[in-house]
Amino acid sequence: xxxxxxxxYFILPATLVLLALIAYPVVYTVLLSTQDAHGHFTGRNYLNxxxxxxxxxxxxxxxxxxxxxxxFQLVIGTLVAILLNQKFPGRGVVRSVTLIPWVVPGIVAxxxxxxxxxxxxxxxxxxxxxxxxxxxxxGWLTDSRTVLPTLVxxxxxxxxxxxxxxxxxxxxxxxxxxxxxxxxxxxxxxxEQWHITLPQVRPVLVAVTLxxxxxxxxxxxxxxxxxxxxxxxxxxxxxxxxxxxxxxxxQFNEAAALSVLLFIxxxxxxxxxxxVIPSSRGDAR
Amino acid sequence: MTKANDAASAPGEPTKRLxxxxxxxxxxxxxxxxxxxLFPFAWMALSSIKKLAELFTVPPHWLPSDPTLANYGTVFFxxxxxxxxxxxxxxxxxxxxxxxxxxxxxAYGFARFEFPGKPILQSFVLVGQLLPTAAIIVxxxxxxxxxxxxxxxxxxxxxYTIITLPLSVWMLxxxxxxxxxELEEAAVIDGASRLGVLFRITLPLAVPGVVAxxxxxxxxxxxxxxxxxxxxxxxxxxxxxxxxxxxSTEFNTDWGGVMAASMVxxxxxxxxxxxxxxxxxxxxxxxxxxx
Numbered sequence: 001x002x003x004x005x006x007x008x009y010f011i012l013p014a015t016l017v018l019l020a021l022i023a024y025p026v027v028y029t030v031l032l033s034t035q036d037a038h039g040h041f042t043g044r045n046y047l048n049x050x051x052x053x054x055x056x057x058x059x060x061x062x063x064x065x066x067x068x069x070x071x072f073q074l075v076i077g078t079l080v081a082i083l084l085n086q087k088f089p090g091r092g093v094v095r096s097v098t099l100i101p102w103v104v105p106g107i108v109a110x111x112x113x114x115x116x117x118x119x120x121x122x123x124x125x126x127x128x129x130x131x132x133x134x135x136x137x138x139g140w141l142t143d144s145r146t147v148l149p150t151l152v153x154x155x156x157x158x159x160x161x162x163x164x165x166x167x168x169x170x171x172x173x174x175x176x177x178x179x180x181x182x183x184x185x186x187x188x189x190x191x192e193q194w195h196i197t198l199p200q201v202r203p204v205l206v207a208v209t210l211x212x213x214x215x216x217x218x219x220x221x222x223x224x225x226x227x228x229x230x231x232x233x234x235x236x237x238x239x240x241x242x243x244x245x246x247x248x249x250x251q252f253n254e255a256a257a258l259s260v261l262l263f264i265x266x267x268x269x270x271x272x273x274x275x276v277i278p279s280s281r282g283d284a285r
Numbered sequence: 286m287t288k289a290n291d292a293a294s295a296p297g298e299p300t301k302r303l304x305x306x307x308x309x310x311x312x313x314x315x316x317x318x319x320x321x322x323l324f325p326f327a328w329m330a331l332s333s334i335k336k337l338a339e340l341f342t343v344p345p346h347w348l349p350s351d352p353t354l355a356n357y358g359t360v361f362f363x364x365x366x367x368x369x370x371x372x373x374x375x376x377x378x379x380x381x382x383x384x385x386x387x388x389x390x391x392a393y394g395f396a397r398f399e400f401p402g403k404p405i406l407q408s409f410v411l412v413g414q415l416l417p418t419a420a421i422i423v424x425x426x427x428x429x430x431x432x433x434x435x436x437x438x439x440x441x442x443x444x445y446t447i448i449t450l451p452l453s454v455w456m457l458x459x460x461x462x463x464x465x466x467e468l469e470e471a472a473v474i475d476g477a478s479r480l481g482v483l484f485r486i487t488l489p490l491a492v493p494g495v496v497a498x499x500x501x502x503x504x505x506x507x508x509x510x511x512x513x514x515x516x517x518x519x520x521x522x523x524x525x526x527x528x529x530x531x532x533s534t535e536f537n538t539d540w541g542g543v544m545a546a547s548m549v550x551x552x553x554x555x556x557x558x559x560x561x562x563x564x565x566x567x568x569x570x571x572x573x574x575x576x
Binding site for chain 2: 005006007008009010011013014015017018021022024025026028029032080083086088090091094096097098099100101103104105106107108109111112113115116120121122123126130157161165166169189218220221224225238239240242243246247252255256259260262263
């Protein structure tokens with residue numbers, strides 16, 4: 001192309017809009033976090049936020065929620081992708097159906113599962129009691145021991161199809177002769193998956209995990225719609241805490257300080273992830 | 286980019302004959318999978334046609350003994366859902382169009398030109414995906430309030446552009462990279478302008494990618510909850526996700542109404558998705574499988 005600068009004109013409008021809508025708010029957040037309500041410089045917001053007992057709990061909850069969700073989403077999503085890559089009648093329909101949990105609105109998933117997990121009238125308690133798996137109804141979303149695992153389960157249900165789509169696309173790109181060579185060597189089905197499939201889809205899994213990590217840290221909808229962080233902050237996660245600080249207590253400056261902290265932690269986690277994992281990305285290809 | 290589309294003849298297909306045992310395992314796994322994915326929707330649909338008293342029976346009835354459309358009556362005639370449905374359509378369509386208009390140019394720029402700073406700009410676009418929503422919600426609120434855009438269609442459309450634009454640019458760029466450049470080069474030699482090339486040659490070829498991006502943007506905006514919660518507090522702009530929460534008060538939830546409204550909100554998305562599924566999956570996976 002003769003005039004390289006032409007490209008800049010094409011990307012300029014989108015870049016300016018993103019600068020205005022993303023870069024500016026980020027700078028503004030940092031500024032807000034260092035000011036008191038009257039606009040004077042202070043470091044107090046950070047101290048106040050860090051001193052709240054809820055902050056620590058929300059962060060630990062977030063860590064648990066994100067990490068456990070991702071592990072299950074990756075394992076289940078990959079297994080389902082392997083299943084959907086086999087030949088069987090009705091495969092097309094099953095592939096479509098599998099994507100539906102991921103496409104439906106998060107709020108719909110949240111309310112429907114909340115209704116199914118209802119302590120007294122929920123279908124899940126009914127089925128489990130009838131099957132003698134539990135002796136009496138469990139307060140899934142109100143009991144301190146079950147609330148976070150239940151929310152993780154709902155999140156896994158909502159998120160695993162995304163892993164499946166991506167991994168399935170990766171599976172379909174694997175050359176068939178790799179499998180044929182393995183078959184000649186007498187490899188079993190699971191040996192094939194472990195030694196051929198997994199290394200081949202590893203780049204996809206790396207990219208998907210990164211997205212899941214970011215979406216997980218961002219994800220407010222499910223928990224906020226179902227429990228609002230309750231009971232007694234047991235399912236409170238940092239994004240919800242920020243939302244509540246800002247729009248329920250109207251402490252914008254402290255909310256901004258917590259936002260900056262979350263952003264730094266998220267950036268560190270993503271940076272560590274990018275440093276540790278992709279070293280093997282090249283040789284996986 | 287069509288790796289996902291030609292599933293039937295994909296090179297990755299295991300080709301061996303299945304033993305009866307393997308076939309049984311696959312059948313059972315597939316049935317369990319379908320049940321797990323669809324059960325909540327079946328239960329939602331069943332609950333939406335039950336009378337209130339029947340929703341609160343112990344043990345729960347699987348099938349409604351006396352099916353009723355009363356919950357849908359409530360949703361359509363006495364709730365604000367119809368208005369919110371309209372709001373959702375306007376806002377999701379608006380944000381999709383704004384993002385597409387910007388993304389088509391940006392994607393063409395990224396896919397076809399080399400210029401200084403391109404890698405940095407490209408990663409900047411992706412950073413839009415990396416930012417925690419919660420981290421920018423406060424300054425956005427203050428800025429929009431200052432611009433008097435809280436509780437307006439334009440306010441939400443602008444905010445949703447933050448979510449849709451980076452993804453649109455990302456997906457469209459990888460789609461346009463997959464389009465051969467020979468035709469464009471010939472047109473340039475014939476004296477066509479760059480814009481002319483984009484609109485007469487590249488864009489028509491990129492229609493599947495554009496449709497995939499449009500569906501993805503629309504569905505994302507339609508489903509969005511947290512921004513709507515903050516930026517749409519008035520009935521004239523509230524969207525469906527917010528409407529869903531209006532069936533619950535602190536002490537009581539009209540579960541029949543919620544389930545009927547959930548159906549109204551879910552069915553369009555699922556239909557849209559099923560209609561464009563192949564394009565959608567192809568567009569989504571193109572970026573990732575090419576790295």
